[in-house]
Structures are given as C-alpha cells and as structure tokens.
Amino acid sequence: MKRQEARLLGDLIPLYLRTMGLEQSVNISRIYSAWEMVVGEKSAACTVSRNFRNGKLYCRINSPVIKNRLFMERGQIRDKINTLLTSDIVKEIVLL
DSSP states (O other): OOOOOOOOHHHHHHHHHHHHTOHHHHHHHHHHHHHHHHHOHHHHHTEEEEEEETTEEEEEESOHHHHHHHHHTHHHHHHHHHHHHTSOOOOEEEEO
C-alpha cells in the first residue's frame, strides 16, 4: 500500500460521503434538525411531515395558528436554516 500525504479527517468525511452517494441523505437529515431548532419546540411538535426536494422544504403543519405564523416568517426561517447549514441548500419553504 502506497502512502499518501496526510489529510485532515474533516476533509475526508465529505469526500467519503460524496463517493458513497450519502451526501444528499446527510444533508436532508441536517435540514430536518435545523428546522426543529429554528422553529422551536412547539412548532416542531405540530409538524406532521417534512420532505425536501429540489431545494424546497415541504412541511405539513397540523395547527392553523402555527401554520400562519410560520407562513409569515418563512423567509427568515429559510435564512436561519441556511446559516446553520453554512450553505444555501434550502431555496424555499412550502407549508402544507
């Protein structure tokens, strides 16, 4: 086995995830976690289902009051999620 130059583990993990085809799944998991952190515990509890596809985060909310509040703040929520993820992954939030 030939030795290669030393690399940081933080550089190798994203490379490994990309080559194994797991990068998208990890990003989706991170998006869902960021959603829960940004909207808060009560709003996250009212989120029945989430789906991420083509830059859009689809969330089904079972409370009309919370859905209306999140609808008004969806631009700020998107920005906070992208800040947590340190990339511009979420382009739009669709509340169902």
